[in-house]
Amino acid sequence: MYLTQGLHRSLQLQPERTATHFRGRYRTYREFGDRVARLAGALQKLGMRANERVSMLALNSDHYLEYMMGVWWGGGVLNPVNIRWSVPEIVYSLDDCDTGILLIDDHFLRMAEGIAQRARRKPVFIYAGEGQTPAGMLGLEALIAETAPVEDAGRGGNDLAAIMYTGGTTGMPKGVMQSHLNLWASGVQRAADSALVRNSITLHAAPLFHTAAMARAVMQFAAGEAHAVIPMFDAREVLETIEREKVAELLLVPTMIHALLMHPDFDKYDISSLRRMAYGASPISAAVLELAMDRMPQVEFFHAYGLTEASPVVSVNPPENHREQGRESGLYRSAGKPCFGIHVKVVDDHGQEVPRGEVGEIILRGANVMQGYWNKPEETAAVLKKGWLHTGDGAYMNDEGYLFIVDRMKDMIVSGGENVFSAEVENALARHPAVAMCAVIGIPDERWGEAVHALVVAKPGASATEEEIRAHCRELIAGYKCPKTVEFRSELPLSGAGKILKKDLRAPFWQGRTRAVN
């Protein structure tokens, strides 16, 4: 983690939002970020090296926030000076942490001469006030105007972020060394604390060997809450256990939610204790969601997107987007916005961010990103590049910053030069009343390279013809995305985590052949 992360995220997601308000002066995140990147460059030119302290002696203003972010962006360390101190105390602290640069405002100009005379290392003064820059000082505005913005120096984690002097009860003040991790942890712990559901029992119905269920158990222990466990997903035992243990929270995958809702004895159990249901692995279909909201109106739904390499959660789509408005706008199909502390980009093959709305690969940074693959340096290097985890997941981000996972990149079907994302076709199929479960894969096709092939499990007692299914899809999605062929099966192979094993579905079709997209 790194303390400029939120600024990067704001520059990405909401550049026109007002970042600072100060006595009638307003700066957007775009303006603020530009000033920060320029100030960072100016400080570097003035000699601020990595881990070098830069001090500020000033009352509060928007410039104080620029100082914070500018120093961190440039790789330096804050030393905010106590505004009640006398010149000797200030000089002591500047000397103690060997500060070379001091920002100062109008209120403290009268102390500048005394500081310059007494300090062991006479600091460069940067005037951050509202008037004319005094002789012998550099002006903050001039520095920002004349310096080009620089790249973030990329400090974080255990790197030092600030030295905060604290009054000693005896002797001289002591400089408390706070790292990026320290400050981040303090904030995130406090925020997490107020979000926890108190006195909750979670039910582990998804397999605990899998990262999603294990991470949930980790959090439940961290919060000091309780665990109910069943050996494996079984709709009846889930319902029984919710009723008996008064379960409040549950993690499932959409196929399990569907099985739960369709259980013939669903109505016989009292599951009114259930408050929150998280699901992952794939978006939920509108049909299943509507049924779920109808049958469990008291439950809040969260869609978590993640992967083992991210330990695992990357983004969460909150309950409000699952309600009627979210269903109408299509926001229920989003994987949500990147979580606090995680920086996500959607990039092209060259690692460049693509325009909003265009599909690319999700890459991300954060304290949650794995250390690597055990004993596999090459595979690790292929996905961890300059601190960014390359997920292999295809997605686009809309203008509000919501992520929409279109597919695993490797599941993308290339048919006649067009990219077809299976998830989109599957969503269309799932809306047909006879479809209980479905999967869409690419199979070899002489003419198109790959053809879109659908595998469908029908609901008990329901049926449809191949032509009915294709006609239904044509009403919802473009012709080239519609399945060329539809195959009915009694079941589909599922992974331990409840994901449909497309690799297994594809294998028989591709024996002896090579897919262009793998």
Place this chain on the structure above:
Amino acid sequence: MYLTQGLHRSLQLQPERTATHFRGRYRTYREFGDRVARLAGALQKLGMRANERVSMLALNSDHYLEYMMGVWWGGGVLNPVNIRWSVPEIVYSLDDCDTGILLIDDHFLRMAEGIAQRARRKPVFIYAGEGQTPAGMLGLEALIAETAPVEDAGRGGNDLAAIMYTGGTTGMPKGVMQSHLNLWASGVQRAADSALVRNSITLHAAPLFHTAAMARAVMQFAAGEAHAVIPMFDAREVLETIEREKVAELLLVPTMIHALLMHPDFDKYDISSLRRMAYGASPISAAVLELAMDRMPQVEFFHAYGLTEASPVVSVNPPENHREQGRESGLYRSAGKPCFGIHVKVVDDHGQEVPRGEVGEIILRGANVMQGYWNKPEETAAVLKKGWLHTGDGAYMNDEGYLFIVDRMKDMIVSGGENVFSAEVENALARHPAVAMCAVIGIPDERWGEAVHALVVAKPGASATEEEIRAHCRELIAGYKCPKTVEFRSELPLSGAGKILKKDLRAPFWQGRTRAVN
């Protein structure tokens, strides 16, 4: 941070709460923690060294949770085995991460022989099922029964916590290395995300050089929210700025809250946008809190306790304890429970935890604890001992885990051998209708060693005699705690953070003398 932290906290705060529910078998946190500490010892005896992998091949059960915590408690690394795998895949993963111990349940016993035959390093099998332990295996229950509990091995941070195999799209599965920090960050980020107030503007009225305001700015940036700034606390400018910028959040100290409420033009401003007010540095008096709740009924109050060395937040007392019930029970005076991720103990001079309700020193561990004091190894060693930060703050913890700060240890007054905590006396004084601000210090006394001395600023237009003040106190607190002398002042010296500078108040009385408690 370390993933057994929450378990330690539960053992401390709620040992009798049910931790695990499994098919009618219930274990409290006390029972669960005891089993975990014994299992950890058994695993160590079987050869589990620090960083060594231990695997489990089982359906979900309460034993799976014991395995997680037991391995971590003993210093090892989890390798949860995919329950859908064939013997060759399982053997590949055990070999790949060099596992020496495998827990197995009834469901997978049929695979044990194949695994034992093929694995490069034949694992020790621990039977974690519900029947008789098969020949050639050790029984989980027997191991737990016959092994003494061991101390937590103390792994955490960047130490490896789990190797989670993820299906390769090509080739063999890869073991994703998740550290304690990775798993902790994933959980805490997700929780923090749902706690953030969206589209909020915070007002920086407390000085930004101080760790509390700076940490708040850090969080506001992390969340991508907006900052309003004023140069320094001024009641009128605070009110004006809330109205003009529609400020939602504000951090103050109680003396500032009081000044705000007492401003003659308080009612002329529209501050209805204000939603949350955090305060720190000292508990709020009941009188100020009641006034605040009366005049700003829409505002939620949070009391944050912290110190620079903790970057800074340690605990938060939430809004519900500030409402009528909390005021009646006295819970409003608490500093709250330790935040998520922070392990707090109240200890005696020998570092031993004191019984609930007894006063001791607060010590704590967490990712928020500073790296040390800059260039001061001795001072650092004096407060950072074996990973625990010694705060010098005196407090007691009640049975529910709520912390009550009684005083800085060094502010404790020792009078006639009795310990008097200034805060308690100040709380009594503050309830007198004529008292606007007060401070209680120990001054030299021939007979008692120290005498309790009160300094009082009267409210404008109000007055009281020394004897009236003392009589008022005698009604509220024990006689030996009551001020022997009361001195009226027009103001009290405040630190940059708004704390009353008791050191300055005490100094003239103690010139040339030495206090027993310093």
